[in-house]
Amino acid sequence: MTASTSTAEAPAGLLQQARALLIRTMTFYRDDPRTASWLRERLERIEAPLRIAVTGRVKSGKSTLINALVGAELAPTDAEERTQVNTVYQYGPEPRITAYTPHGAAQNVPVTTLDPGTIRDLQRWRPDEISRLVIDSPSPGLQAITLIETPGVSSSAVKETGRSALAQILSEADAMLYLTRHPHQTDIQFLQSAHELEVARRAPINTILAFSRADEVGSGGSDAMPSADRVAELYRNEPRVRSFAQYVLPVIGLLGQAAATLDADDFDALAALARLSSAEFENLLLSADRFVNSTTPETVSTTTRQDLLQRFGRFGVEHAVTLITRGAGDLKKLRSALLADSRLNDLQESLHQQFVERQEALRARSVLMAVEMVLRANPRSGGRQLRGEFERLLANAHEWDELRLLSALRSGQVRLPPHEREAAERLLGAFGNQRHIRLGRRPDAPESELSNRASDALLQWRTLAMDPMRDHVHREAARTVLRSCERLIADTSVRDTAG
Ligand SMILES: Nc1nc2c(ncn2[C@@H]2O[C@H](COP(=O)(O)OP(=O)(O)O)[C@@H](O)[C@H]2O)c(=O)[nH]1
Ligand SMILES: [Mg+2]
Structure with a gap:
């Protein structure tokens, strides 16, 4: 290892390694132009804004919420719409609409302004004519994130996972905002099927569940929101929901x-x-x-x-x-x-906390998912080495464990005494990813102070990880914090040998 690989931002490591593996996979499939160009597209996306899929059943309020997040009325919100077209809302200096056929041919639709009517007309085309619309809008709300409205989730779409347009678009998103009015078997099955790939199971860090149209809860009216809050709290603690969604909140998109x-x-x-x-x-x-x-x-x-x-x-x-x-x-x-x-404020804040601030870990997830898909869909002799590297990266993706534990601490799924919880959150990077912040020190703290602090923390969490009075879940949590401490120390050793 050289000094240049030592960075204060731990997740950069995972993303860089994932990116390198993607490039090696691309080289391995270079004689298969379709696969190679598909992988190249994924590589380019690492630099583009984070892609968030807005999903849910028909009429769950997806289009309305997209407009609220973008800050402009773009998405058509027809109550009767049953479109099969994926619609991508992304930032662009000029309004622009591009329509794609299922075979990937692109056609520019001339527009000077964007309005829901034009987009609605295009969404009415047959799915074998237009499968995707890409809307470029200069709205500031799209500068950090790209929003993708998927067709409504239905039980048949769940059964077809793997082949459906829906599965396709989800595999292209870094994160998912799932909308539901009342969680239904179809929703749960869908979330389950979205976690089918190995990477997705290993890193369930990318889903926010929103109770949409929360003004309609119960009999509606002024007590709707408190009721919606109670429902959200219930689901936040429901193990099945918890295993897919890191955050649950009510929202009134309208x-x-x-x-x-x-x-x-x-x-x-x-x-x-x-x-x-x-x-x-x-x-x-x-x-x-x-x-x-x-x-x-x-x-x-x-x-x-x-x-x-x-x-x-x-x-x-x-x-x-x-x-x-x-x-x-x-x-x-x-x-x-x-x-x-x-509650749009709360939603914006959780999108920021759960997704934007964690984008390196989410992007690493997307990149590894792409590698996994290619290795699965086009198995070849000689691919074993790539598969091995993929497995090793997955096993060592400590960043994902950190995020999972942070969500579990926030949701109360894992409960620690207050002082331990705060210390754990800090070491896991909840207050900032840099080494001195994780160690609770000033930016100018001398190296000796940082390394002493890291060693103390290591000893403390090692004791907790072996405490026989604690149950499995809590020892496991302590082990994750312990790994973070080890990494904070490892950073020091790199710097010491370099200096
Ligand atoms: N009362 C209420 N109605 C909503 C809300 N969000 C959307 N709607 C209505 O529900 C219908 C479907 O909304 P839309 O956003 O098109 O849902 P989509 O099919 O999931 O894209 C429209 O008539 C919206 O006006 C909300 O928060 N409250
Ligand atoms: Mg819609």
Whole structure:
């Protein structure tokens, strides 16, 4: 080992090794152009924004939530849509739509602006004509992540895993946001099938489960959200869900979409509605027709009403008006209240914590998954060495164990006394990946201080890992922290020999 391989950021090691293995696999299959170019595409993706698949059954609210996350109304949210087309929303300086056939031929669809109507028309093509749409949008919400809307999960799609368009697109995503209104057998089976590959089983670190349309829980209304929170808490502790999803939370995509697309005209219209008496307002909301065609208040036109109802939904209009009457007196205040109530803020934060901050480990996972798929689909004599390297990397992917343990500590699946838990989280990299942060020291701490601290931690966690009073799960957890300590010490030895 040389000094240049010593880095303070542990996960870089795994990604670099995975990348090197991908390149060797590419070389091994160089006389098979299809496989080689498929692998080259995966290699290039390492530098592109993280790819997150938004999945769930039909009408689970995928398109609506995508709009909320992007901050613009792009995805068509037709209640009746049953598209089989995968739609990729990615950052691009100019609006652009590219349509792909199942054979990979690309066609540019000329557009100057993006709107859900155009995308909807393209999604209606037959799957043998268009299998994928790639939408380039200059929305800032897409700079760090690419969002992929998959066709709705159905029980037949679950049975066809391995061949279906859905399985295909999932194998291309680094992480998954799975939406469900009420977890159903189909959801669980689907999540199970998505974890079929060896890599996926070894690294169940890439799934967030969202209870979507949470305003509709129970009888709906003001107690919907507390109920949704309780349901999420229940599922957070459900072992079957836990083994696939690292994080569970409720979300109201419709309110999030409203918040993300709210403008000054919307605010003025909603403020005018908020000035009505509560009896008048309730009367308006009795039906969509009444709301749209009414002339009270006169300042709000039919088109505006239609537009509000379409983007906010009945619940969204009512909620926004309530927020204004309770003091959300300007556009900014209303937007932030809607963001908070929709839980879009919480979702953004968990996407950031669980996915963006862990992207090296997730990308390593995707790269190894690609290698595994190729080795499985095109077995060849002479591939044994690659297979061996693959197995070794998998066995030593300590970064994934760290992430799994962190999620388990956060969810309460593994419980440690508070002081131990904090120490474990720090050593595992929860507060930052750099060596001095993991060791709880300042950036300018001398090497001797860091190595002493690492040795102390090592001794402490070795004792805990062998403590006969602890059960298997807790000794296993302590062993994972112990491995992290060993790596923090190993770093020192590299630096010592180099210096
Ligand atoms: N009440 C409510 N309705 C929602 C919410 N999210 C989506 N919807 C509605 O549910 C229907 C399906 O939404 P869509 O986003 O198209 O679902 P998809 O089929 O999963 O893409 C649409 O009519 C949406 O307006 C939500 O959070 N609350
Ligand atoms: Mg949709």
